[in-house]
């Protein structure tokens with residue numbers, strides 16, 4: 001498969017593996033509301049933050065939306081967008097690799113981008129997510145009126161590149177008809193069933209091909225017999241036509257004299273529609289709208305490049321259902337988190353800059369208190385819920401690979417389990433048995449989990465320690481500081497011994 005090459009590609013491909021595993025630590029000052037929701041805002045570089053999430057959230061996010069800096073060579077107030085092209089690829093590539101690991105098997109990733117980098121991004125996404133998992137390139141019309149001062153073209157649109165983790169497993173939700181689509185429904189005959197639009201009563205087949213669909217019908221207003229044209233047949237069998245007549249679903253024009261009838265399709269009860277790949281500003285919002293939303297939320301300190309809530313609302317309705325987990329690792333002013341919160345999804349947002357404190361946290365506080373901007377009125381938002389704010393803490397392992405002081409059994413256990421299974425630890429155990437995956441049991445001897453911190457004590461594999469472990473009659477992987485068993489004894493007991501911390505590796 002053709003791949004993209006850039007100056008530092010070889011080194012950049014190692015970045016995600018080399019990033020440290022850090023702790024994430026709650027900060028009460030910027031948290032708000034119900035602390036049990038699991039919603040998280042993390043302040044810090046998303047490379048480390050995503051890595052910190054891996055042992056707990058690998059394969060859990062149903063939808064990832066990101067709006068990374070576009071490399072537009074313009075310095076914005078809140079962050080530096082003026083990265084070299086190579087540097088941009090260096091930033092985006094390793095993050096996309098970890099994001100893929102965090103995505104659910106039936107999940108999707110949506111990336112906002114403009115013309116500057118979209119084609120490069122498509123190629124690296126093909127490499128990381130697989131070309132076969134590409135879903136579409138949505139074109140979002142972001143501007144209402146053209147930028148008439150543009151030297152070449154008015155940049156009226158942006159892209160949303162959409163990939164599934166596994167295209168065979170992912171399906172978009174169909175949406176109710178939007179305002180533009182509803183405009184095609186009206187009610188010229190005051191039908192009590194409400195607005196309708198009509199489709200042809202005939203279809204393109206000949207009488208020879210479908211003789212049962214070629215028959216005369218009577219216009220009830222004029223009493224005249226009507227036949228389809230020679231090259232066409234009725235779209236309905238005779239029985240179905242009679243049913244249509246009984247149900248008053250046939251339209252013969254305002255005064256009943258139309259040459260051909262039409263079939264009435266009512267808006268109410270009509271099928272939801274498949275998502276289309278061009279999104280108008282009427283339907284998905286526009287940049288002016290997001291600026292107004294920002295001014296209402298933050299006054300003069302509004303964020304420089306926010307997305308409109310309607311855009312995110314549309315994405316999340318297509319890509320998620322109630323209570324699904326959404327991840328945005330370039331959170332900016334918190335739009336994704338605010339919309340996810342209002343529509344009952346769980347979320348994790350990561351933002352490196354001070355706007356985590358000055359925009360994301362205060363915005364979500366307002367949302368919890370019932371803020372009425374953005375999509376609030378459309379979905380009748382009443383407030384409630386909560387989130388916890390976090391910052392990145394120390395790396396779990398120091399530069400020599402040793403476990404840092406203060407690391408708990410649960411923290412190291414989550415990493416050891418992830419290192420072996422590439423899945424999050426289902427529950428924090430209260431014994432050295434972390435869990436069973438496949439046919440293998442995984443144990444961690446650490447921090448006196450056996451209440452014995454003496455030399456040769458609970459962190460060292462001895463016969464006495466083995467006896468005290470929850471039993472598993474099969475293969476066992478045991479992490480510990482040292483092992484006093486001979487190689488033949490380990491084999492006999494079906495044990496693979498691994499050293500903490502050196503054998504704990506993530507991605």
Ligand SMILES: C[S@@+](CC[C@H](N)C(=O)[O-])C[C@H]1O[C@@H](n2cnc3c(N)ncnc32)[C@H](O)[C@@H]1O
Pocket residue numbers: 044045046047067068069078079303305306307308329330331332333334335336350351352353355
């Ligand atoms: C285009 S803005 C996102 C705007 C957002 N969609 C909104 O509606 O407010 C990109 C954000 O990514 C943040 N960012 C850039 N690099 C980052 C990194 N390495 N880690 C975390 N955040 C980062 C920037 O600080 C900026 O706030």
